[in-house]
Amino acid sequence: MKMKSGVLNVALLCLILCCHIVRTEGQKSDCALTVVENTEAVGDEDDVTIDEDDDDDILKVVQPTDEWQTLRPGEAVPAGSHVRLNLQTGQREVRLGEEQLKRWTQEQHSETEDGASSFSPDELKRAMKKIKQDMNSETKDTDQQKSQFRSIEELKKDLAHLDLMVETDVQIMRRLLDQFNSSNSTTEQKMSILLELEYMVHQVDNAQTLCSMGGLHFLLQGLNSSDFRLQENSAFVLGSAAASNPEVQVQAVESGALQTLLTTLVTTQPLQVKKKVLFALASLLRHFPFAQSHFLSHGGLTVMADLFIKDRGGVLRKRIVTMLYDMISEKEMISQSGLDPESLNPSHSQRVLQYEQVSLHSELKDRGWCSLVQQLLEATEHDYREKALRALLAMSSVCVDQYRSDGSLLSNLLLLREQYQEMVQSEMILGEENDYFTEIIGLIDALRHKVK
Known part of the structure; x- marks a missing residue:
């Protein structure tokens, strides 16, 4: 009897442990990152297969691009995507993986080439016809603007009715x-x-x-x-x-x-x-x-x-x-x-x-x-x-002979030179320069040289 009782206790403990494990596994964390399988067409949400573990909620699948974008809690990403943790913001970010990025670039290039050569001959003819029509319309508008300008004679006639008169300088x-x-x-x-x-x-x-x-x-x-x-x-x-x-x-x-x-x-x-x-x-x-x-x-x-x-x-x-x-x-x-x-x-x-x-x-x-x-x-x-x-x-x-015979001229020149020399020195002390006074001193010296 004692042995049966011990066996029952062990079985009961195992049952409780299993229930706890099942309960823990059944809880879904908000911060979990779910990876979904990605088929050939990246970006089509209808073709994305959700894991069987997510029976209760349908996850929103983020379609990565060639640039990093922020992931919100509960969002899923296709397989092959690059995911990183931004240490500055503390948020997760995702972008295309290397293979996905290469395939996306090739598709964009092919779309550009297809678009450049997708015009048919008929479409090109219609476009050229429309360009010619636009050019003819612009030419007509220009001719109409030119026709609005009138000659001077016509303006004079119109002004004459207004009792106005256009006069030249000669008139x-x-x-x-x-x-x-x-x-x-x-x-x-x-x-x-x-x-x-x-x-x-x-x-x-x-x-x-x-x-x-x-x-x-x-x-x-x-x-x-x-x-x-x-x-x-x-x-x-x-x-x-x-x-x-x-x-x-x-x-x-x-x-x-x-x-x-x-x-x-x-x-x-x-x-x-x-x-x-x-x-x-x-x-x-x-x-x-x-x-x-x-x-x-x-x-x-x-x-x-x-x-x-x-x-x-x-x-x-x-x-x-x-x-x-x-x-x-x-x-x-x-x-x-x-x-x-x-x-x-x-x-x-x-x-x-x-x-x-x-x-x-x-x-x-x-x-x-x-x-x-x-x-x-x-x-x-x-x-x-x-x-x-x-x-x-x-x-x-x-x-020059009269300059030399007139003694007052030399004395006046000496006096003027002293005055302008003082003016130049005063301005130099004040940190100012006046080339005009210096030029006058040069004229005085030149005249003194002629008189001597």
Whole structure:
């Protein structure tokens, strides 16, 4: 009896152990990874065979790609896939295996090749026909856009109905001259006309056209006017038209503009008028030896000397000295270029001959300019001093004897050098540099070298 009881106990224990094992095997872990068999077609869920152990739930099969993707709990993957644990995120990831990836790449390549050559001849013909239709449609649209543009004559006709008028520069200048010459025009209207003309004559063609219309006659009338405002604006237009315009310069000198400008400077006029007249005079003389000869023969340097002496503010003095310096520099440059045999040609030789007939240096010496220019050194403006130094250097070839006999010139140069040297040193201490002051010191030293 005791033996039977022992056998029964052992059998009971074995039965309990078996039940526990069966229960444990029957539980499914959420973190388990189930591998399913993969047939030839990867990615078709209907062909995937689920393990017989998963009788209770149908697992979701993840179709891997060539890139890593995250696996969620309870998801299955086809056989041959690569699975890894991402240590940074703690999640499992899956992608195609080597064989699967190779087969997937070949399939993609074959699909591309099949797609590239899958067009039939009929489809190609239809595509070409559609392209031609689109091109014809675009051409028609372009023709329609072109047809929308009209000629200038058609626009003028349309604007005429709107009481509008399109004017060219020539027509505008003709209308302005007619208004200027009209007896009904007031002084304010004439001033407005002159300002508009001054804007237009900056264009070379417009300036020449204005002269051909007789515009110089009206400008000279304005210079002879009793109204100072008309004199100022007329000189402004004349100077702008003659600037760098040889054709206008010739016509202006032949019309007597040079004599009119000198006469205007001799008479008592406001400062603003004299400034504009000097501007017009400089425009006529620049790079024009014929006008410079007439300027000297009509006593131009004498008129400039009287104006220089009377001007106490220095504004006119600087303009006069600048004009004389330009004339001297032009003559020197032409003379030096004439020494080069390679630069000689018929036109250049003629120009050299014209400048040789301009007796500028002797006139400057005879009219007392060797001592007059020195007075500009007493000005407080650096710009005035610079112009005076450059002019004195340019005239040194004919004025050096007077420079040496005048002891005040050397003393003034020494004083100026000390002043500018202090300015340069002060700026160096402050960490600033001013090449302008250094340049002035260089001019002073060059002139001192000429005088010694």
